[in-house]
Amino acid sequence: MWLQSTFGLSATGREDELSKEGIEDCVSGKPASRENLYSAVRQCQQGNCAIQRAGKPCGSRKTASSFSKKGGVMNGSRKKEIVATLDLGTSKVVVLIAEVGEDGVSVLGIGRAETDGLRRGVVISIGKAVEAILKAKHDAEQMSGYLVREVIAGVGGTHIVGVNNHGMITTKMGEIRVADVERVLEAASMVPMQMDRSIVNCLPVQYLVDEHEGIRDPVGMSGVRLEAYTHLITGARTAIENVLKCAERSGLRVVEFVANPLASALAVLEPNEMEIGVCCLDLGAGTADLTIWTQGSLLHTCVLGAGGQVITSDISTGLRTPLACAEELKIKQGVALGRLVPDGDTIEVPAVGGRPNKKLSRHALTEIIEPRVAEIFGLVRREILKTGYGDLLAGGVVLTGGSAQMPGMAELGDVALNLPVRIGLPKNVKGLPSLLQDPALSVAYGLAVYAGLPYNAAIPNSMLPVRRLNKPKGILQFLRRVAAVLF
Numbered sequence: 307m308w309l310q311s312t313f314g315l316s317a318t319g320r321e322d323e324l325s326k327e328g329i330e331d332c333v334s335g336k337p338a339s340r341e342n343l344y345s346a347v348r349q350c351q352q353g354n355c356a357i358q359r360a361g362k363p364c365g366s367r368k369t370a371s372s373f374s375k376k377g378g379v380m381n382g383s384r385k386k387e388i389v390a391t392l393d394l395g396t397s398k399v400v401v402l403i404a405e406v407g408e409d410g411v412s413v414l415g416i417g418r419a420e421t422d423g424l425r426r427g428v429v430i431s432i433g434k435a436v437e438a439i440l441k442a443k444h445d446a447e448q449m450s451g452y453l454v455r456e457v458i459a460g461v462g463g464t465h466i467v468g469v470n471n472h473g474m475i476t477t478k479m480g481e482i483r484v485a486d487v488e489r490v491l492e493a494a495s496m497v498p499m500q501m502d503r504s505i506v507n508c509l510p511v512q513y514l515v516d517e518h519e520g521i522r523d524p525v526g527m528s529g530v531r532l533e534a535y536t537h538l539i540t541g542a543r544t545a546i547e548n549v550l551k552c553a554e555r556s557g558l559r560v561v562e563f564v565a566n567p568l569a570s571a572l573a574v575l576e577p578n579e580m581e582i583g584v585c586c587l588d589l590g591a592g593t594a595d596l597t598i599w600t601q602g603s604l605l606h607t608c609v610l611g612a613g614g615q616v617i618t619s620d621i622s623t624g625l626r627t628p629l630a631c632a633e634e635l636k637i638k639q640g641v642a643l644g645r646l647v648p649d650g651d652t653i654e655v656p657a658v659g660g661r662p663n664k665k666l667s668r669h670a671l672t673e674i675i676e677p678r679v680a681e682i683f684g685l686v687r688r689e690i691l692k693t694g695y696g697d698l699l700a701g702g703v704v705l706t707g708g709s710a711q712m713p714g715m716a717e718l719g720d721v722a723l724n725l726p727v728r729i730g731l732p733k734n735v736k737g738l739p740s741l742l743q744d745p746a747l748s749v750a751y752g753l754a755v756y757a758g759l760p761y762n763a764a765i766p767n768s769m770l771p772v773r774r775l776n777k778p779k780g781i782l783q784f785l786r787r788v789a790a791v792l793f
Contacts, residue, residue, distance in 0.1 A: 391753035396592030399438040400750040406758030412737035415450025417442035426592035427462030462566035465542035468607025523766035567595035573752030574730030584701030614709035643714035683722035702726035708746035
């Protein structure tokens with residue numbers, strides 16, 4: 307039955323009847339009769355609406371829904387709203403609930419669950435991923451008091467690739483209007499791709515009006531020819547669909563996808579760094595996400611298949627210890643640069659097969675970690691040089707992600723990358739700042755920052771990311787439109 311497959315709810319007869327009275331009762335918070343189809347659709351197990359506008363509760367608890375704006379260029383009209391984000395990482399799942407508005411991002415709740423259902427940012431076990439999502443979702447709901455129905459989901463993995471593109475149109479009125487900007491961005495979003503790939507995000511880089519370049523807000527200017535340069539982030543269609551399946555089986559609707567490299571950069575980079583040129587490196591468990599920014603725009607995106615799990619595997623092999631023990635040693639005793647380890651420090655290494663534990667010098671652990679971290683930084687430097695943007699990075703490199711927490715990472719990065727390196731934490735956090743002082747949460751927080759971009763008065767509408775909404779289809783879309791009219 308379409309009702310069961312769409313909402314996971316059971317209906318009792320009269321499936322073709324829609325009752326306006328039932329809708330109005332649900333909107334006003336009155337009990338809804340299950341005999342009425344529409345009321346049954348809108349009634350969930352917690353006694354709340356399954357379809358409603360963000361922040362409009364039906365019952366005793368509030369619902370956190372992702373922002374709902376018009377398609378095309380992002381354009382905010384409300385002062386604030388509640389959003390929920392979903393970060394599916396290689397080793398963890400994070401659900402974050404926040405209030406976004408003109409004052410920035412205020413975190414209301416956060417849930418985190420460990421998982422082994424992903425590998426290098428790509429789902430390999432939907433069941434394990436769903437289990438982790440449900441746990442993280444529950445924790446975030448308990449902390450915030452909001453029920454999560456819709457999320458902005460991050461997409462990661464080595465399949466994520468950025469490409470720069472160009473589009474051009476001629477204006478009809480001699481003066482550039484908002485509709486002209488939308489048309490040229492649509493033209494700049496058209497790029498030849500294989501059938502198994504899809505555009506995740508489209509970000510404007512700059513506009514040209516009659517060959518005058520460097521324009522950020524062309525609306526209102528006089529001109530005949532309007533050009534736009536954009537940065538398109540693409541991904542594998544199947545990997546994106548698997549993230550969608552995980553969310554749907556967890557009772558969540560994905561409003562929009564955002565590439566993880568973009569989200570982490572928005573979380574930790576300062577505007578002045580983006581302006582003078584900076585590289586953001588998100589070093590996670592399975593991947594290294596790299597973005598390059600200059601003049602306030604994103605120019606390059608790529609994901610390297612190397613992360614903290616490679617270091618863990620080296621420790622396990624080199625010290626002959628189980629992987630779980632190797633991960634614990636890396637977190638508690640690991641140092642990326644040998645000269646930072648005091649002489650005489652020792653570690654206790656659990657053995658395998660019931661053998662007694664071993665005591666070794668802490669330098670033995672560092673001698674395994676340092677070469678691997680240097681190799682990862684070497685891959686990053688090679689990628690930076692390949693882009694040709696190396697000379698533009700006056701702001702150096704901002705290192706974030708779970709693996710950035712290891713002592714000595716910034717010092718080793720200074721040498722290996724030949725650029726100044728700093729550790730990036732989520733910036734301008736309000737609400738629960740102490741919980742967000744962790745670079746591993748950069749993507750989850752950055753997704754909320756992305757949702758709040760339309761409220762940032764410093765960013766012209768024409769420079770906001772082009773919305774690529776994951777719109778509901780069929781009867782679900784019809785029901786949402788009916789509910790929107792009644793509000």
